[in-house]
Amino acid sequence: MNAFAALERVETAGVETLFCGHTHQPYIRELSGGSIQVKVQARGMKTPREETMTLPMRRIVNAGSVGEPRHGNTKATYVVLDPISGDINIREVDYDVAKTCQAILDAGLPDVFAWRLRHGFEYAERAEDASHVCER
Amino acid sequence: MERWALVSGLKGDADLYKQLQRDLKRQRGVAYLFLLGDLIGPDQDCNYLINRLQQPKPGDLQPHCIYGWWEDQLLASCGYRGEQRAQESRLEHGETFHRRLKQGVAAEHLPWLASLQYGFIELDCGLIHGSSVDVGDSLDESTSPLLLLDRLTRLDVNRLFTARSARQFRLELSGGQITSCVKDHSGEQSQEHVVPKRSVIGIGAGSEYCIYEPGSDHVSFQSASANRRHLKQGFV
Structure with a gap:
């Protein structure tokens, strides 16, 4: 900015x-x-x-x-x-990121939520909406 | 060289508009007329002026209009602004003024007023009634330069023409800098930023207007009533 x-x-x-x-x-x-x-x-x-x-x-x-x-x-x-x-x-x-990621998957939430947590950034192309662009 | 005339605050005054059109004919090279809002106001029957703006007389300089604070208030009170209900004008001017504003504009003109844009971007200039923040944002020569720079930065323009304050002024940001030091998990970075050379120009209101020459960046402040007096006295 x-x-x-x-x-x-x-x-x-x-x-x-x-x-x-x-x-x-x-x-x-x-x-x-x-x-x-x-x-x-x-x-x-x-x-x-x-x-x-x-x-x-x-x-x-x-x-x-x-x-x-x-x-x-x-x-x-x-x-x-x-x-x-x-x-x-x-x-x-x-903290135990792997454990949290497993809990996300077990809860039936989209895979990308766990992926994002494990990598530390938002990877727009992996989101369900491929046209989504993350602006920050 | 092509020049622009920038006018605001006619507030329904058709006689003033005719006088301005006559005055502009005497100005050399004025190719565009921008009306930066407050076409309507609570003191006049505005219908004749609105008709003339929509259907210019032969020989009139074609007006390019945007909406201003009074249009915004009227449109809000007539349901064109969602849940907003023109509280500002009620608080600032009272219920009577507000009623007169509504009485001065026929319902058939509301769709045209509602179709007006918030502002124009012409070349590297922003033309807005208030500012990039709000139609009611009143900027003048005493406004903090930091705030003016913010309004210019939000629009990403080099010149911002504004009308809300009714003042005629030009404030030029001519220099300056700031140091920005950012610390995050990857370390520390320091950067110098310099103030870009940009201007905010108050165009005035009513018979006081502004002529701008984009080719030379020259601004001149005019008064249609003063020009008329000089003509009568044989100065021009």
């Missing part, structure tokens, strides 16, 4: 750090050292006004997911925030 657009989302939320999910891909993104220079002309102004806006440092953190991994391995992910220091760490947890 465009860095300025990402910063705008955090600013619109009115926070210093925006935690999100949805993509199942854990990351910590720090946006810093930003500025925007503008030249403004309005009706009635004799000369354009030039200004520089200093942008605040902000963070976007995606917690990843504990199921349906899409970050390239089979581990469950989450993040831990230390509210005192502000440190954020991505945690990865191993």
Whole structure:
């Protein structure tokens, strides 16, 4: 995502750090050292006004997911925030993936659910709808 | 060189529209007329203007229309926007204004208003009543540059022409940068992003409009009423 657009989302939320999910891909993104220079002309102004806006440092953190991994391995992910220091760490947890995959198959769910869990990413061509494209 | 006229906020005023058409005839090279919404409003009987927009008089510059905030409110209150019921105009202007808006537009014109698009993309320009976020998004020269850059980025255009604020301005993003550092399970990556040279242009409303020359990227702010006064006084 465009860095300025990402910063705008955090600013619109009115926070210093925006935690999100949805993509199942854990990351910590720090946006810093930003500025925007503008030249403004309005009706009635004799000369354009030039200004520089200093942008605040902000963070976007995606917690990843504990199921349906899409970050390239089979581990469950989450993040831990230390509210005192502000440190954020991505945690990865191993578990018995084979057992969970077998449970998916035993429950009669589509094979692709187990395949996805075992490989850590969504393989669109293996989905039942071959026209499905996974966008992220 | 080919030029565009960008107009908004006629609000049903057919006399103003005739005056604008006369004014545009005096402007050299204006090949396209874009009406960026608020064709209707609560203060006039809008039917004559709507008829003329649909069936231009001989010699009129052909208008290319999109819908604006007032059209959106009317269409919402008439069931064209699903569950929305024009709460915004009721809160902002009161029930009386809202009733007058409905009385000023014949039901036969609703399908035409409902067929209008949200905006146009012409060359690398976005033409929208509000912004890429909402028809009611009011952008002006005091809006945060970060927010303006976001509105430009969402549309992926170099210039965004907007009308909702009724202001005439050009805000050019002329420089800047930001550092984006991403940490994930594969490591850490840092990237510098620079601000693209892009502009947001407020076209004004009513008799105040904008002429844009895509070939030279030149914007000029016009006032049909001022141009008319100058003509009478022999300035042009």
